[in-house]
Amino acid sequence: MNQEKFLHIIRCFQDINDRNIDSLGKIYDDRAKLTAMITELLGHDFLESVTGKKILLKPNWVKHSSKETDELCLRTNDQWVIAALEVILPQKPISVTIGDAPIQGCLWEKAISPSFIAQIEQLSEKAGIPVGIKDFRRRTFNPASNIPVSERNPISEYVILDIGSNSFLEPISNSGGNFRVNDYDYQQLAKNQRKGVHKYCITRALFDADIVISMPKIKTHQKTGMTGALKNIVGLNGDKDYLPHHRVGGTKQGGDCYPGSNILRRISEIFIDLANKKQGTTYYLLLHRLSYLLWKMSFPKNTHNLGAAWYGNDTTWRMVMDLNKIAIYGKADGSLSNKPQRQLYSLCDGIIGGQGNGPLHPDPFPFGFVSFTNDSALNDLCMTTLMGFHPDKIPLIHTALKLTDIHNVLITLDHKKINTLQDLEPYSIHTTAAPGWDDYLNAN
Structure with a gap:
């Protein structure tokens, strides 16, 4: 090695x-x-x-x-x-x-x-x-058709690794579910990514x-x-319920979704959270549309994006570093080795x-x-x-x-x-x- x-x-x-x-x-x-x-x-x-x-x-x-x-x-x-x-x-x-x-x-x-x-x-x-x-x-979801498909592959085809405090995400984590990923229920993500717990589905x-x-x-x-x-x-990683991409809120609120703070954008985030909890129902499309309209009303610039698509995203790169560590040091028993x-x-x-x-x-x-x-x-x-x-x-x-x-x-x-x-x-x-x-x- x-x-x-x-x-x-x-x-x-x-x-x-x-x-x-x-x-x-x-x-x-x-x-x-x-x-x-x-x-x-x-x-x-x-x-x-x-x-x-x-x-x-x-x-x-x-x-x-x-x-x-x-x-x-x-x-x-x-x-x-x-x-x-x-x-x-x-x-x-x-x-x-x-x-x-x-x-x-x-x-x-x-x-x-x-x-x-x-x-x-x-x-x-x-x-x-x-x-x-x-x-x-493990899961697919087409927002246009609003049809989620879960358990495409059985959990037996994956290894769940919890790298805990060894995660690059630990310094920006809390216990209240601050992480988000587009088109997923943040409450499920919070079970896998929070202070002291950083699980991946490999x-x-x-x-x-x-x-x-x-x-x-x-x-x-x-x-x-x-x-x-x-x-x-x-x-x-086979399931994005384990895969944080950003933190909710603007940078003045402790998040990294967009710079600063804005009340319309924050309400928009609340509606998209509600929408993602209702995937597969008629409420999903309504809530998603309301979120989109509120975001547009905030007159966003290129650095303002519901998916944290900007240079101030301080979450995704940390998740990527975690997965590279797992790719080299991860073991099939769910642990990390000290050696490659x-x-x-x-x-x-x-x-x-x-x-x-x-x-x-x-x-x-x-x-x-x-x-x-x-x-x-x-x-x-x-x-x-x-x-x-x-x-x-x-x-x-x-x-x-x-x-x-x-x-x-x-x-x-x-x-x-x-x-x-x-x-x-x-x-x-x-x-x-x-x-x-x-x-x-x-x-x-």
């Missing part, structure tokens, strides 16, 4: 004129090029290590497409996942599981296409190795795997600034990135980089730099870097050693941040 920390980056363009969406987007259709890049990134030693192992691939499958460009920038591209399988399966792993926990309103059958499933089945049959595709969610697929390969899509993010290797781990229990790798899809209102409604931008690493913080530090953002302004990355020695690492770009972040800056591209972060991240 004392493996040297590394990050290998490959540039997907040679001529700056090829750094455009049309040229980079065509790479997804070039299977030979994709498999060559992935083989190059993974390297001979890693590929040898997967022989006889159980592999978990964790893409970013956050939501089904709502517009045509989503196929490029919303999720980890299907062809990136398939190409990774083509590289890994010949090494004869015991099995491969591909899974994620999208948002509860994601329509799985639209996000995971029949064509993708068919290609996976063909590769599995050809290699003679079982490859499973798994939806890790898929057993994590603990069954010998090697975990996270496969994030590089995007901007409303609540954490950017989403890459660190944030992608959240999809190992598994090596976590990330194989990042940044050929086309997502900018603007990410992670759910991004616009494509020609990022042009893919990467492979065994240190998520190191990866996101470099990806953020290449996006043209200041890493110190993103609490998730700033905090994660305190826990890793970035002076004793190997970073390469096209096989050339990178000694400082300044070496990457000539390749950075202007990236439009999420609305609640734009003025903050793009300020000089």
